[in-house]
Amino acid sequence: MSGTTRKPWEITGSAPLEPDVGPVDDGGPCGIGQCDRDATYRVAWPHFGSDEALCPFHLCRFRAHHGEVWSQMRELDVEDPDAHAVRGQRFVTLDEVPDQVAVDGEKMNRVALGVDGLALFDSAEPDDGMVLFATVNRRLEPVESTKVARSQAGRFVLWYRDHEGVYRWDPDAQAALYGGEPADV
Template sequence: MSRPRSQPWYSGAHRALEPDVGPVDEHVICECGHCDREQSYRLPWPVIGGDIAYCEYHVARYREHNPEIWERVRRLDGVDDPGIYATVGNRFLTLNEIPKEIAVDGEKMRRVALGVDGWALFDSAEPDDDGLVHFVTVDRDLEPRECVEIDRSSAGDFVSWFREHEGVHDLDPDARKALYGGESDAE
């Protein structure tokens, strides 16, 4: 098969960005895994094309992680500005925003992960005398959301469970090292 003048096999390869973006009228769940909030805005999927509808918090994460695509979307004619749908609230957008250590009810806690819900997961820096490790999720105001006590021997299993069932955007490098072995990439 011959093509005149070496044209790309896909004629739309160099077209301007024209995704199906904009506010979502349907009341369905955000398309980010493990998120149970309603969709608010549809944006182009940065990896393979197409588009995906996110809740307001995940629209804000999208803006943080895809600034070039975000600016291209904002310049599209006839499309509502996605910025009004990018609501962070009291949630964290990136792991770097989360302090490495905090105190909850006087107990020293260390950062473990940023959950898909935007809350930060922390664990006890030192287990209790009875061998229990406290895990707590906190919001951007460092207010506790949920807390659980786990036997020290099951702490790694809990983090694995949390990743699978609650969803994690990012693991702290030290937590990754503890779960998978090897050297930490931090600092």
């Protein structure tokens, strides 16, 4: 910048309007409306010709939905976005999440896909009044798990919805939570 004699109005508009693409270090919020996670990578936004910083989950979704923009980004001289999108092995859609998995030998049913790209499962056959809840990544590895009393299971799921965030409910789990069954079991 030193030595420039141009006035601000001469500089304005001289640079081409190009999206800024690459890793985000300042930890600002994800650019997707309701998401409150920190952004990790800035992508070229296809519809507006601008850019947006996304969290790992929304980066993963962006990669799934905007393949052409993604491959263009990979050709740029920036850190490979793939390294950020595959981190944590997240699910992108509920369809990718199996209806049932086994965690530590226990049969588990799908409950929801969280906004963090991890799927929530609960015990298919709870024993001694306790229900195991576990979040599972795309490799079907448990990430976190907790056991709650069966009478508290509905309350736990609502806590998960409010604190972790649900991207999509399993239809059966949603029906059990919001229809037919008593709200406070």
